[in-house]
Amino acid sequence: MSEAILEMIGVSKHFGGVKAIDQFSLRIEPGTIYGLIGPNGAGKTTIFNTITGIYTADAGEIRFNGKDITKIRPHEAAALGIARTFQNIRLFGNLSVLMNVIIACNMHAPYTLGDALLRTGRFRRSSEEIRSTAEHFLEIVGLTDKADDRASSLPYGHQRKLEIARAMATQPKLLLLDEPAAGMNEDESKELVEFVRRLHRDYPITIMMIEHHMDVVAMLCDECTVLDFGKTLAQGTVEEVKKNDAVIAAYLGGEL
Ligand SMILES: Nc1ncnc2c1ncn2[C@@H]1O[C@H](COP(=O)(O)OP(=O)(O)OP(=O)(O)O)[C@@H](O)[C@H]1O
Ligand SMILES: [Mg+2]
Structure with a gap:
């Protein structure tokens, strides 16, 4: 197995009694597009915040290109080549x-x-x-x-x-997109898919995206994680995840 560009191993982040993410693990291969899906409050943005040093994980380990970045500060993450967009546009x-x-x-x-x-x-x-x-x-x-x-x-x-x-x-190696299609109409989100594809084709980057629009994830992502209450429900290709019983039960025939 080649070295992962990003690896999270048993990462937890709690806010008071809320386990925003609980023993979360994932592995992203370089050059891929990875999706993070899950209902509101599942812990998706918290994952981005721990990767970029906005929050420090309470437990677990985060590695970027093999380097331990668990306790990284935001400016250090940026300097290493991790860039992000924000759910609330900044x-x-x-x-x-x-x-x-x-x-x-x-x-x-x-x-x-x-x-x-x-x-x-x-x-x-x-x-x-x-x-x-x-x-x-x-x-x-x-x-x-x-x-x-x-x-x-x-x-x-x-x-x-x-x-x-x-x-x-900022010429990142890893680009984190927090709900890039939020607030876009259907035409705009189709255009976004094309544009993310082009970015991925033209630049040597790995992309991790949080997205509620399953069609966007299905069109773009090589692999994805479905998160619920801070825990992983399923991980794999979009096709695999769609067939997962826990995912089907959680979504009760909803968007997935
Ligand atoms: N700074 C914080 N202080 C207290 N609680 C927080 C904080 N940040 C996140 N949480 C809580 O952690 C949980 C996960 O939040 P998070 O924003 O990561 O979810 P999300 O999956 O991104 O949701 P959404 O789809 O609504 O953006 C929620 O219960 C949220 O209220
Ligand atoms: Mg969020």
Whole structure:
């Protein structure tokens, strides 16, 4: 077996009496698209929060490319190449669409604060490069013609795409998408599927996505986990999971 890009082993996170995730394990192979499914409050976002260091797990171990990241801080996760979008969109609403991506690109800026203050050649060159990188990622998500609009003026579906452009601009190895199709209509979510496919084809990334739309998961994901009350109900390919008795019982003939 090749080395997993992400491995969670017996990870638990409790909030008071609530076991948000309980002895949770998973293994994601590099270069795949992995789905995380489950009802509201199942613990999906908590899993993302433990991977990205927003919360620290109470027990268990998280490994990224073989490295123990259980106690990582958010900026360290970003520096290692883990990027995410948020379920509750987090953009700089008053800034332009382009500026939102430029800020994300700046994480990799090859200049120092001194260069920026003195406006050295290195700073000017590098800020031009950053601008064109940001424009590139806006183009990828199809928001080029919105570059000068205020981020908060975009419709919901476009704001979600802008979040993805921001995450991609940090050039991650692992991209975590928290309900990317939420608030999108059917056409927009079809477009999102195409666009995630393209990202996956064109960049050397592994994607993990939380998604309620089963059709989106079925179209994109190589494997998935169904989570319920912080525990795994089933893991495997979408086809396998759909046939799982515990999953069928939990969903009572619902969306799955
Ligand atoms: N910071 C927190 N403080 C207290 N409880 C929390 C906190 N974060 C999450 N929880 C609780 O942990 C459980 C799992 O929450 P989580 O947000 O991970 O679920 P989810 O699967 O992402 O749900 P949704 O589909 O609604 O986004 C819920 O009961 C939630 O109330
Ligand atoms: Mg959530």
